[in-house]
Amino acid sequence: MKRLAAAVLFLAACAAAEAPPSETAAPPAVVSPPPAESPSAPQPPSLACAGALTQGGVALCRAAPGAEIFIAGESAGRADANGWTVIGFNREAPASVRVEARAGGQSAAQELAIAPRQFDIQRVDGLPPQTVTPTDPAVLERIRREAELKRAGFASLAQMEGFLDGFILPIEGGVVTGRWGNQRILNGVPSTPHFGYDIAAPTGTPVRAPAAGVVTLANPDMHYEGGLVFIDHGQGLITMYLHMSRLDVAAGDVVTQGQVIGAVGSSGRATGPHLCWRMRWRERQLDPSIAVEGLATARAQLASN
Numbered sequence: 001m002k003r004l005a006a007a008v009l010f011l012a013a014c015a016a017a018e019a020p021p022s023e024t025a026a027p028p029a030v031v032s033p034p035p036a037e038s039p040s041a042p043q044p045p046s047l048a049c050a051g052a053l054t055q056g057g058v059a060l061c062r063a064a065p066g067a068e069i070f071i072a073g074e075s076a077g078r079a080d081a082n083g084w085t086v087i088g089f090n091r092e093a094p095a096s097v098r099v100e101a102r103a104g105g106q107s108a109a110q111e112l113a114i115a116p117r118q119f120d121i122q123r124v125d126g127l128p129p130q131t132v133t134p135t136d137p138a139v140l141e142r143i144r145r146e147a148e149l150k151r152a153g154f155a156s157l158a159q160m161e162g163f164l165d166g167f168i169l170p171i172e173g174g175v176v177t178g179r180w181g182n183q184r185i186l187n188g189v190p191s192t193p194h195f196g197y198d199i200a201a202p203t204g205t206p207v208r209a210p211a212a213g214v215v216t217l218a219n220p221d222m223h224y225e226g227g228l229v230f231i232d233h234g235q236g237l238i239t240m241y242l243h244m245s246r247l248d249v250a251a252g253d254v255v256t257q258g259q260v261i262g263a264v265g266s267s268g269r270a271t272g273p274h275l276c277w278r279m280r281w282r283e284r285q286l287d288p289s290i291a292v293e294g295l296a297t298a299r300a301q302l303a304s305n
């Protein structure tokens with residue numbers, strides 16, 4: 001709750017950062033401060049963003065239907081027919097991120113203040129060696145093959161608005177055993193940050209879709225992830241479910257919020273039964289635990305605009 005209050009404050013602080021219409025074609029290479037302007041009513045095309053404005057956070061923006069969206073000068077798709085766009089900020093997001101919407105030769109921009117976060121160092125020991133430092137050629141080949149499957153699953157950009165559902169937690173109860181973004185040391189070997197939110201729960205605990213979406217990957221036996229499911233909730237906002245003991249969905253299935261997609265397990269690189277819940281948007285790793293509150297708040301604020 002504390003984190004959310006901070007995000008709302010940042011929204012209030014940057015809501016007036018609306019740029020005048022511009023024909024400029026080249027996006028800025030670096031984040032620049034918002035241009036000086038009078039506090040008059042915003043001109044079309046408008047742009048308003050709200051949500052969890054933190055490293056690893058997710059937010060929603062509203063702009064003209066079909067407007068082209070740019071994040072820090074980089075193309076990030078288009079607003080849908082209702083003007084909604086989902087955006088996210090990675091673990092290393094800078095203190096300020098410029099979002100721009102372009103439509104009909106005009107543009108609107110907002111400078112979002114992104115709250116920094118502290119990340120802990122977490123040691124995990126007792127993992128099977130071939131899941132930490134694989135050397136077996138057959139294992140390496142399998143990892144390469146599975147990386148392709150994941151790439152295909154991440155490439156999805158579903159045209160749906162599941163991200164407006166207001167996310168629920170995928171399992172009831174359980175104990176949080178790993179926070180998102182922690183620096184990891186696996187069997188003594190420094191590893192990449194942990195981009196999951198780990199909830200320990202008994203094997204067989206039902207896992208539910210947090211929001212509507214389309215399944216883009218469902219594989220019962222991945223080397224690292226074990227039973228793995230990806231769901232695209234629209235515009236490539238993808239949630240992932242790792243180490244599952246059972247899968248109840250197949251790639252291509254359209255799921256509704258709350259639908260059981262499988263069950264908690266300890267398959268793949270896991271020390272015990274838990275759900276490793278992950279989120280991703282356009283190559284950026286996001287923190288799903290923040291998205292639960294961030295998306296609901298963002299929708300409520302922007303829908304009343």
Ligand SMILES: [Zn+2]
Pocket residue numbers: 178194195196197198275276277
């Ligand atoms: Zn995890």
